[in-house]
Amino acid sequence: MPSIVKPLIPLAPLARNELGLTIRDYEGAMSTLCAGCGHDSITAAITHALWELSTPPHMIAKLSGIGCSSKTPTYFVRGAHGFNSAHGRMAAIATGAAAANRELTYIGVSGDGDSLSIGLGHLAHAIRRAVKMVYIIENNGVYGLTKGQLSASADVGTRPKKGEANVVAPIDPILLGLSLGATFLARSFSGDKEQLIPILKAAAAHNGLALIDVISPCVTFNDHEGSTKSYRFMREHEVKEVVADFIPEREEINARLSGGGRRSVTMHDGSVITFRSVPEGYDPTDRMAVESYVREHQSTGEVVTGLLYLDETKPSMHQVNHTPSSALNRLTFDAVCPGSAALAELMADFR
């Protein structure tokens, strides 16, 4: 951990977003993770994305479970709401919070242990329910806090720092999401903010659960020769053929489209995602095609990254359940608790 807090240097003009805030206003406490941890880069990307989106800090809720990854919400947007929940329960807490207050931007940060082992059930159901949130899996393939045992996302053949190579097939969050009907699936790499920041911004605009699997090397326990989640492995095996740009609703879309997007998808809030490049015959809205493309590359040991799958047509949790259009805390008491007569009427319906 650094010996000092990142100082606030009164340098002349730091850029300001629409709210008049600088990027320093979107930072949090100093990270206590290992120096060089991929998670810190993801934290920096989240900080950047939220600043660029001009999301008011008090309209952000940060949620996490347990693990190295789950410590990170402390390290961004110190003015946001936060809930550091029990191991694997981030998705459940986020579901409840989103149900109660649909007006916040939910940033869930989890890890491969938190989401693919102990919390896999909660993740699956949050996807099913289409909770409107950004769900980030900081995926390093090991249990870092318990000193580097291989996790459920470790590839077959990958070697831990000590001990035997892995023989058990991994859970791939993207393929899992495709099979569960997820509507926004992306994979990225902590060492590539150019790709990650636009994906995070698009995810925040998505009308449903946006699952981002970010390969985030564990610099202490999984950055060695023989690892498939190391900085070097990712740089040698990453396939970045799906490249998407995010254009917020308020920006002039035509200006940005002239770059020659192959395909664009308008999001429910009017923002646009433009796919600057996709592989020949690839359709980011075709579930089957995406699955076969990801599997094909997986079989050759390549890691496909980018905003891989997007479906803006499906309703989110609030639409499915016909919930009130504002946060519950803004409803009058009468609306939240209409009285025993109304209850009796409702009960009568079920008889």
Next chain:
Amino acid sequence: MEPTNVRDPNYFHHVVDCQWACPAHTDVPGYIRLIAQGRFDDAYMLNRASNVFPGVLGRTCDRPCEPACRRGRVDGDPVAICRLKRVTSDLKGEIADRLPQIPATSNGKRVALVGAGPSSLTVANDLAPLGYEITVLERYDRPGGLMRSNIPNFRLPAEVLDAETGAILDRGGVSVRYNSPVTSLRALLDEGFDALYIGSGAPRGKELDLPGRHDEVGDSHIHIGIDWLESVAFEHITAIGSRVLIIGVGNTAMDCCRTSRRLGGQDIRVMARRPREFFKASPWEIEDAEEEGVAIVVNHAPTRFVLEEGRLVGVEFDIVEWDEGARHSRVVDSVTVPCDDVILAIGQDNAFPWIERDLGLEFGEWDLPVVDPVTFESTRPGVFFGGDAAFGPKNIIWAVAHGHEAAISIDRHCQGQSVAERPPAGLNLVSAKMGMAEWRYHNDYNPSQRQQMAHLDLASRFRSLDLEVELGFDPDQTAREAQRCLNCDIQTGFNASLCIECDACIDICPVQCLTITSNGTEEDLRTRLSAPSENLDESLYVSGPLPQTGRVMVKDENVCVHCGLCAERCPTAAWDMVEFTLLAPRAGADVVRIPVGTAKGEDR
């Protein structure tokens, strides 16, 4: 870009903006760190190694370092470097035993120095420890040159000057012939010295030849600034009229007006031809003069001394208007300002009436001797010039810098070596790492404001010429000001072969001065950095290709605050904080060269 060569002493030296700007290359961050540690003797000695007169310069320096100071680019106010230099002198203990040893036996070479001012004394300081027999010729009865005669005691107490000249003159190897103005260079050459150094300053104040100037009546009330200050210093003048006009706006003018204030002047005006932004005086000296009730009057061009009934009654001025840039003026009115005395402080010239022109010593433009700007040698081998005598009036710190270089030349000349061949500068790099996230310096950014120095109150200030106005920093101010220093000499050293491109350094940098990107030309790279790169005077530190992607690490040196967070966050120690020491060349380099690995503040 090619990878930056940090083995070139100039590279990291340039990053230490203050040291780079100082003509004598004083190791500013080094001594400030020693102050912060309470090691005032060490801090004084480190200062002395380059600028020789820390006590004098801590009060009188023109401070070229401060406008260059990185802190000024960060929060607008540079570190009070000069004030801290004075602290080292104020708080040091006994340092006599740490001064360079003077050998008991001479090396058989005799060197004469003309004038006992700052540049000559620097030459003596550098050469005496090498065994040279030094003879100094001084026209007055005390050493110091203009430091003695032109800087009033209320700015520079005599004890401070005495101590620092004494450290050079009173320790053997140097003999001084006081009250011995040199009247003939030929006669001096005939004494058979192995080398001659002329550091006699620019002793002639400029004249203002206006009507009435040479009238016998007016003459005793019209003074040449530097001569007048000298007469005050040597107590030949002890009073002045109550209404005084100073003509000129340099530092001499400021000294003249403040001195007048102490000799009985009541209504004192500094008369300037041009607007304020074109004044030559240091801003703080103007401030001090105004604090003492001196009026500064701009846009007044003198035209005539007004004499009536056999006495000076005033000076007539044209009131002028200037165009933008103050190149051309237009007279709009004229006025006679009444006065009792006038002091002319409009500059000074070199004067060498005592140098015969048939000695093979060429004179060029402005009747200045032709002097090599690197070796300080004249066209006659073995005769060297330095200080104001070489290139006209500059500040003390320049005279010191000239003295060091001339001493190298004199040493080489006397040892039969080529004077043109100069010993190279070297550098010393030592890791500042003490442990995990632990450094040999205090790396946190301190948001303190620049400390203001207390002044003697106006009521007591004018009682005597000898009462020093500036009171020095108190311990609390010293501690705060020392922590404002950004330790620019603790450099960010980068080892590309260790980098895994995890971005940790880039994410943590509080000023966004780091970027990993594909290589390009400097112009191109400057457009692609994390933060806008607008200061083209500051370098880009570019690495070789990084092992994983072949991209390069680029650091914009401009606004780095040397907080060390990049090195603390680096998992592979590709970044390290390394203490840079400039090994400036000195006469007899073998004697004073710093052993590799020696930390700052150790005896050298």
